[in-house]
Amino acid sequence: MVIIVTLKDIAKEANVSVMTVSNVIHKRKAKVSEKTEKKILEIIKKYNYTPNMSARSLVNNSSKLIAFILYQNRKDERNLFENPFNTEVLAGVDEVLKENDYYLLVQSVSTLEEIYLIIKTWRAAGVIILGILPNEVSHLKGNIDTPVVLIDTIIPNEAGSIYTVGIDDRDGFRIATEHLIANGHRDIGFVSYSRILGGVDEQRYLGYVDVLEAHGIEIIDDRIFRYNKDEMNMDEFCNEIAKKKNLITGLVFTADFLAIEVMNSLRSKGITIPDEISVVGFDNLSISKFVTPKLTTVHQDITTKGKEAANILLEVFKENESDRSGIKLPVQLVERESVKNIEFEK
Amino acid sequence: MVIIVTLKDIAKEANVSVMTVSNVIHKRKAKVSEKTEKKILEIIKKYNYTPNMSARSLVNNSSKLIAFILYQNRKDERNLFENPFNTEVLAGVDEVLKENDYYLLVQSVSTLEEIYLIIKTWRAAGVIILGILPNEVSHLKGNIDTPVVLIDTIIPNEAGSIYTVGIDDRDGFRIATEHLIANGHRDIGFVSYSRILGGVDEQRYLGYVDVLEAHGIEIIDDRIFRYNKDEMNMDEFCNEIAKKKNLITGLVFTADFLAIEVMNSLRSKGITIPDEISVVGFDNLSISKFVTPKLTTVHQDITTKGKEAANILLEVFKENESDRSGIKLPVQLVERESVKNIEFEK
DNA sequence: CTGAAAGCGCTTACAG
DNA sequence: CTGAAAGCGCTTACAG
Numbered sequence: 062m063v064i065i066v067t068l069k070d071i072a073k074e075a076n077v078s079v080m081t082v083s084n085v086i087h088k089r090k091a092k093v094s095e096k097t098e099k100k101i102l103e104i105i106k107k108y109n110y111t112p113n114m115s116a117r118s119l120v121n122n123s124s125k126l127i128a129f130i131l132y133q134n135r136k137d138e139r140n141l142f143e144n145p146f147n148t149e150v151l152a153g154v155d156e157v158l159k160e161n162d163y164y165l166l167v168q169s170v171s172t173l174e175e176i177y178l179i180i181k182t183w184r185a186a187g188v189i190i191l192g193i194l195p196n197e198v199s200h201l202k203g204n205i206d207t208p209v210v211l212i213d214t215i216i217p218n219e220a221g222s223i224y225t226v227g228i229d230d231r232d233g234f235r236i237a238t239e240h241l242i243a244n245g246h247r248d249i250g251f252v253s254y255s256r257i258l259g260g261v262d263e264q265r266y267l268g269y270v271d272v273l274e275a276h277g278i279e280i281i282d283d284r285i286f287r288y289n290k291d292e293m294n295m296d297e298f299c300n301e302i303a304k305k306k307n308l309i310t311g312l313v314f315t316a317d318f319l320a321i322e323v324m325n326s327l328r329s330k331g332i333t334i335p336d337e338i339s340v341v342g343f344d345n346l347s348i349s350k351f352v353t354p355k356l357t358t359v360h361q362d363i364t365t366k367g368k369e370a371a372n373i374l375l376e377v378f379k380e381n382e383s384d385r386s387g388i389k390l391p392v393q394l395v396e397r398e399s400v401k402n403i404e405f406e407k
Numbered sequence: 408m409v410i411i412v413t414l415k416d417i418a419k420e421a422n423v424s425v426m427t428v429s430n431v432i433h434k435r436k437a438k439v440s441e442k443t444e445k446k447i448l449e450i451i452k453k454y455n456y457t458p459n460m461s462a463r464s465l466v467n468n469s470s471k472l473i474a475f476i477l478y479q480n481r482k483d484e485r486n487l488f489e490n491p492f493n494t495e496v497l498a499g500v501d502e503v504l505k506e507n508d509y510y511l512l513v514q515s516v517s518t519l520e521e522i523y524l525i526i527k528t529w530r531a532a533g534v535i536i537l538g539i540l541p542n543e544v545s546h547l548k549g550n551i552d553t554p555v556v557l558i559d560t561i562i563p564n565e566a567g568s569i570y571t572v573g574i575d576d577r578d579g580f581r582i583a584t585e586h587l588i589a590n591g592h593r594d595i596g597f598v599s600y601s602r603i604l605g606g607v608d609e610q611r612y613l614g615y616v617d618v619l620e621a622h623g624i625e626i627i628d629d630r631i632f633r634y635n636k637d638e639m640n641m642d643e644f645c646n647e648i649a650k651k652k653n654l655i656t657g658l659v660f661t662a663d664f665l666a667i668e669v670m671n672s673l674r675s676k677g678i679t680i681p682d683e684i685s686v687v688g689f690d691n692l693s694i695s696k697f698v699t700p701k702l703t704t705v706h707q708d709i710t711t712k713g714k715e716a717a718n719i720l721l722e723v724f725k726e727n728e729s730d731r732s733g734i735k736l737p738v739q740l741v742e743r744e745s746v747k748n749i750e751f752e753k
Numbered sequence: 754c755t756g757a758a759a760g761c762g763c764t765t766a767c768a769g
Numbered sequence: 770c771t772g773a774a775a776g777c778g779c780t781t782a783c784a785g
Contacts, residue, residue: 062549062550062551062552063523063526063527063550063551063552065527067761067762067763068762068763069762069763077771077772078771078772078773079762079763079764079772080763080764080765080771080772080773081770081771081772083763083764083765084770084771087764091770092770092771093770093771094770094771097770097771111524111527111528112528112762112763113465113528113530113761113762113763114461114528114529115460115461115462115463115464115465115470115529115530115761115762115763116461116465116761116762116763116764116777117461117762117763117764118461118763118777119459119461119462119465119761119762119763119764119776119777119778119779120762120763120764120765120776120777121763121764121777122777124461126512140498140499140501140502140710141498142494142495142497142498142501143491143494143495143498143693143710145489145491145494148488148489148491148494148497149488149489151488151494151513152486152487152488152489153486155486155488155513155514155515156486159514159515159516164512164514164525164528164529165512165513165514166472166510166511166512167497167501167511167513168501168505168510168511169501169505170505177409178457179510180409181409181411181457182457182458182459182460182510183460183461183510184459184461203408204408204409205409206408206409321694321697322697325696325697347489348667348694348697348698350671351667351668351671351694351698352697352698352699353698353699364486364489413777413778413779414778414779415778415779423755423756424755424756424757425756425778425779425780426755426756426757426779426780426781427754427755427756429779429780429781430754430755433780437754438754438755439754439755440754440755443754443755458778458779459777459778459779461777461778461779462761462777462778462779462780463778463779463780464761464779465760465761465762465763465777465778465779465780466760466761466778466779466780466781467761467779467780468761
């Protein structure tokens, strides 16, 4: 049976005070003789003593809990845990926290208030947030002194207890777009989810623009596609793309997930990929190599994002600051089968 | 700023005792006059008072925390949160818990001891476990009195505080196998992960056998493939299948994830699907409709598994028992493109 | 209807 | 080196 033993029980059996036991648990070697320490350690082991975190959190006014928040203020019938990107980040967080005796409290929320509530309720030691918009960060900053790390949110300057981890989105998208150029494409379209001011997609769009401008190619509105679920469904959206077929030889996507859905729909409309339209994705989800054609994409190490977020928090707990914050994780092109070289066709 | 206010602060401002405040929070209407209640409620609202869960857990000797455990005792470099099946269950748990003021503590573990540790450390109110083997359940049963619900673990009888949710695996696999029969197949192979005694795959195998026997088809060892990662890699495994190509017209898989990987590998070996081999999966992952050919599979509602697990726990907290336990969620065939009708070819 | 008291399991000064 | 005391924020009998 899982028997629950308290400090008091250990103290009684060892014939010492509760706080001597506390001292050996906290390894304050100077405060207790080797002999007593050994005796106490044995009893602790014998009963497999585990400290009660509630009691600890209460006196410390802080728990060993890290809140992992999936945030989305727009309503969406899909639970955010169904998105593999989010849960791959979670995988990374889980891995480093459990090796450092911190625990993971997870929740998907749709308001900032819910985040504050969790922090207050559990006196969370730190918070990791996915999906918060740049313009909401100042509200956060004004309300929290718990360390927070934001994943994939771009903020002008990191002040106070706000830290970030991300990738170089703009450069990543230059890589994607250059790959199409290198394969002879000039009529290149851009596909993303609906526009969010200051979000990562904006940076990626800039990367797209950078490359076209560098090659003297005009940016044409008709080649920009933004998928807004509230306005139309996937099929209608792909009809829009199909209509512009003749203006496009290649498409860069801000997310593999979106690219996969669109490819699937375009194919059902009789458009062949990559013969008629080449496709470059972004993320390199684990499923991207199983779709047809196998998706050429820009790889980012999603799990590492989670690991870094956790490491930043750990560093802040220890040193009260972190120089890992603001890091941009590397990205890398992964060539597969969704891009056709059309250099010699013209 | 997120200001942290305690019962004592509220009591002082309201000129009442701490426990009168406590009484209004717990809605013990009989114990406090309407007038005082109203006054206190206003102050609570004004300061946005949030109870400190650590303090509550300490006095109650139980927290509002549900531990969601991903368990796997074999070593594997993949983190369990990278498996979409697991996180879709998590999505369901998240949804019901957050509407009932319970919180979700998640961790992937590789020993039962780690599970006990989490329960003791946090005085978890309940536990949800994925991936525990039938023969480990008795150990669990002997050691825990916290309510536990097991997902996809088959146990002989539900006793004590152990509850289960699952599907009818045997019948689900009959459906998969019958579909191949209905399309003219008789040389049907079975593909699963490595054998686990008493696991869901064993039930699925029995469903496979049921159907073949009902149709007078002999069960042939050469048509049974078990993928054991420790023994060989995916490529080698698919070579084994390719070798037996002539013994097989169709394959039933115990998991879409496995089916997708195998299809991919077989194709790279020049085997066309479904022309040479038809494939039926199991699970209906959200990615299964995007692979080529689109996977025909047996759908199960994974998110509902998580919801039901959470609901069982909630019911046990309230009524001290649950009649939802042991439920088998429905399954359903989803026809797509990975099965060829060969009835008229022979 | 209202409140004083004890206690949950721990930690942190402080005294010896 | 060891321990008695106070307190973290809450709840639960119990007394009035």
